[in-house]
Amino acid sequence: MKIIDWYILKRYLLTFFAMMVLFIPIGIMIDVSEKVDKMIANEAPTEAIIGYYIDFTFYFASFLFPIFLFLSIIWFTSKLANNTEIIAILSSGISFRRFLRPYFIGATIIAIFSFFMGMFIVPDASEGYNDFYITYLKGGRDKGRETTKVFNQINKNEFIYVSSFTPSTKIGYNFTLENFQGNELQYKITASNIRWVDKDSTYRLSGYMKRIVGEDNDIIIKENRLDTIFDFDLEDLTPVSYVAETKNLFELNEFIQQQRDKGAPNINTYLVVKYKRWSLPVSAFILTIIAVSVSSMKRRGGMGLNLAIGISLAFIFIFFDKVFGTLAEQSDFSPLLAVVIPNLLFGILAIYLLNNAKR
Template identity: 65%
Template sequence: MLSILDKYILKRYLATFSLMLLLFIPIGIMVNLAEQIGKMIDNEAPLNEILIYYLNFTIYIGNLLFPIFLFLSVIFFTSKLANNTEIVAILSSGVSYGRFLRPYLIGASIIAVLMFFMTMFIVPSASLGFNEFKFKYLKKGKQDRITTNIFNQLNERDFIYVSSFDPARQLGNNFTFERFDDKNELEFKIAAANIRWVEKDSTYRLTSYSKRTIKGDTALIESKRRLDTLFPFKINDLTQVSYVAETKNLYELDAFIKSQRRKGASNINTYVLVKYKRWALPLTAFILTIIAVAVSSVKRRGGMGVNLAFGILVAFVFVFFDKVFGTLAEQSGFSPLLAVVIPNVLFGALALYLLQNAKR
């Protein structure tokens, strides 16, 4: 059963967090609208798509800033409790600091469950709509995927390569398709100046086509100026959009990562990093809550302003570490798991240190 103290702090915790979301997300929408309205008008974005975009924007940005809003809201209302000497009265009545912390951890648990559910199942759909609108109307003409030197392993035997790919025209240049036998020896190789998906006929059109088939010590060469044929892949398998992992829910992302590992995707770390970050987000809620309570539960000469300033500094340092290690994982061989674990371990240690000081 929750005591009066638990209900009092938990109510303030959830109410301040909700108020923070209601105050800052509309401001974010207004700022984004002011920046992008010209592009929306120039590219003739329909009103209904704009409304759906801002619904997706609310979910996408809200999830992105969840930890920061949580952190600042806990600092805000706990500082008010400290300035009103309510915390001194609570602790003087015989309540231990650990008991005082309990409603905060209950609140963090509620937020963590909400964050987990949203991140795994709701945000991916919003991310898809958000990014599709962005590249259709706000970044029109800009590429949303890798378009040069694309190598992909379709399965254990088949490999494809194009030197460049134009998603708008569904055209790839300098195309090769290689198949290996069970002994890992080349069975045949198809090469073409370009490959184009012909949607009307549901076929691939190869220009300057040649096929080299290996049979023992003999190589058979076949060539044609143009050939319409079928392949065991979709044209978009040549390259995925840069935000593809963000658009997949918990189960879809696991299946997608497995398929990309099987294909030998070069940017697999990017997808794995998204997965680990999702799982770590609820843990982040607890770490930031403990840091916020430890920092703001002590009454300071500068009042709430000092606590908020320190809180904002810690929040930005956390984001900085998260981005640095995330970039390392995406652009080098650094482990995605370590990229997620290291910032949380560092700030978890900081949380324990600050908590011990606050208890004293």
């Protein structure tokens, strides 16, 4: 690479990471000021608080990735434009496309960074973040994560239902398991509650009753308490978004396949999480082109106008991403299209702005 490439690439990467270093502590301070009273009231240990804010850092950075990227590129590119450095570069015979080369190299580095962070680091951080939030900020109350009215097919022949399930206590209420052969019910198990016992790796049923359907008469078996093993995991009873967001690349692929085999009704929720992780590196290139196109021209409003345009576009991007993601989760809309459409729309915008910038 030439000196100009190193010059732009260095400023690209340094400004991006400097932006993260500047904004993340601000986010942490705001979070501390809002939640310190609850941490003290619930006696959160120092080690747990430190772990929470380490997880918060990755969680926060992943969520605001488009804004960090936009602001950093607009910031240093606007400075280049205001100092007439871009005019000097283009006047030397370098084309605008050639001028973009170091930006694409930087976008590739950021895309690789965001890929590994989103696939392997953020899932663990998301789990730690949510666990601390429920344990010490909700005072152990799982209202934020409590599953209600869970109905799931766990294999070809069996279906389970609980009216509610609390992950922290691992207790489900009004449990039902039905076994079918074809369209005929073979037996049905009910219990007032079901609890996972870690020590024995079994499920404990209280108020247990099993009805075996016979040709003439049904057989009913009752127990006050019964420890047994079932062919389903606790993940079948936890909130779908929480489960998907805490799994890395390989775990998520395996989990989605398991849910497909079971005929899970909410498979779109898992797929949206999966496709968004793959789309994040792609968006790095699209956002880079838009940011350079917006800020490479010297404007009367200066850097402030460029930052205002950049922040607006970044929030619009996040808005579209959330809207289409929710649409896919709540309807039969294709999860792949829900993730592709925001990138496609902004990709078209990037091409249009790039052509204008060239002129």
